[in-house]
Amino acid sequence: MSSRVTLVAVAAEAGVSVGTASRALSGRGDLAPATRRRVLTAARELGYLRDPGLGGRPSRSALLLDLVLGSYHNAYSDEVTAGARSAAAVAGYDLVLTEERDTPDDDWPMRIHRRGSAGVVLGLIAPTAAQLAALTHADIPVVLMDPRAETSRGLTSVQTTDREGGLAAALHLAERGATRFAIVLGSPPYRYGRARNTGFRAGLRLVRPGAELAAVQADWGGASARQAVLPLLRALRPGERLGVFACSDEMAAGVYAAAAATGRRIPEDVLVVGFDDLRGARWLTPPLTTVRQPIREMAAAAVTALAEAAGGAVLAPSPIVLPARLIPRGST
Template identity: 85%
Template sequence: MPERVTLAAVAADAGVSVGTASRALSGRGDLAAGTRRRVLASALALGYARDPAVGGRPPGSARLVDLVLGRYHTAYSDEVTAGARSAAAAAGYDLVLAEERDSPDDDWPLRVRRRGSAGVVLGLISPTAAQLAALTDAGIPVVLMDPRAETSRGLTSVRTTDREGGAAAAQHLVERGATRFAIVLGSPPYRYGRARNTGFRETLRLATPGADLVALQADWGAAGAREAAVPLLRGLRPGERLGVFACSDEMAAGVYAAAAATGRRIPDEVLVVGFDDLRGARWLTPPMTTVHQPIREMAAAAVTALAGAAAGAPLPPTPIVLPTRLIARGST
């Protein structure tokens, strides 16, 4: 039977004292980021298995659930937070907001461990192997909300019917009399963007074989979508009706800006469908037709799954999928 790796062995490998190694692994103390990283790397390399209750609360003892997002104070994050907070309160938990920073010094998994959270919801984030190991070692379950990539790590995820949403957008634009079509794709091509693209293309091909379809690339933002759409809108011929499906509401707003810049009228010359149904969609002129994804409900489902896991229920082995629906407004 292999000999258990000790804390002293980790400390020696990292070149620190046993006390420093203990503080680094438990997330306690004011340590230099480089020191903490070095200790974590040594622990991972040596296969050190730490008792999650040592130096912190046992998982779930604080009745907390952590929500980790890349940024807050956006329309999307506000919806996620509202849904997660309501579900946490209903289950008797408090919600803690953590922001992932694009930095090697970011130690949010250690802070989660120190709090003794019952679980973690990661929104639009795929954890690194080291981050996941820090949580798994402490027995803290993770649920991914709308992951950007398919995961092979066996994590439970919550998502929506992206492919079906793209299909509904294509069918709607055909029914509204579009004669040419364009799709605005987000770059990088995340999992959900690829699914929306596939659903749109497949349905358009079946509904109008040989349809003129142009693919535009943008960086998931309004400015990039505007820049990509302006040349296409300038080239519209008299009598054409261009049906545009943007894979996010923000990019669809960029198409609105391109229409204004080129003097094209929505929906007379350009029909626009977005995806998300964030609060700003209905405030545009005209209000935007969009594919509604149930963001609040998705966040609530993730928190509810974690609360169930804390009570002893297994996390679902397959993705939790909630349906989209098309909301028709003035832009079509």
């Protein structure tokens, strides 16, 4: 007598009909996300294994890879897309761009499941346990691009050396003659922001132990950073040079705006270092000194890892780490 879990048992556990359970597991049908999640959870907890002959994800994946981002309307996503698309083409895959919608009914894992993608890169988003479970149940490998949290839930991730980048920023500002220091932290305090903060503080302890350091918070945007930094610039005394490390280029642009509003000159009165090296960094006046994270290369590494997994390689849970590099420009 077989002890294999049946579709009937999954349906009963989830409190739905057998037809509804079948549609949920195969990625078909217009089902409420909550219903689909309930069926997937029941299947996972019972250990249900779907017969490939019953439909659902093709036994052989399509030559597609999905890139899932929260937005495709900024310089960061442009860099990620360019790197991912190039690597996908080299590997013989087409790249599908999927935008995560911040709504309760967003069911992007099921859309990916239905088209039979060979793998998924998740960039700068925090997938829920249910979303990851849906991909796992469909046997679709996942790589996290620059994850927001330290825990990657056993998944492969691609990161840069955020801590070392922050440390390099501190050493550079000290070497360029800053007498006081400030750091603009992003809120929420994501993994990479915390690492940059840790590195910057470690660098100051190395070269300027006891130096005055002011920490302010912004919402990762320029307008918020401008407001956060204004009091520091207004308090500058004659002869002082404030060295500011902003944990993103966008927040560094807010420091520029605050300097203009208070009559402070960059780099004579205020030295500024950002993080990212997105295209706008070179367009600021003066051009922004920043820590370059290799975004295109990181996206390419994520896609390459998925293509190799589709060919039978095992995705390791350890991160793939590519080095960040300080790019000195006119702001220091």
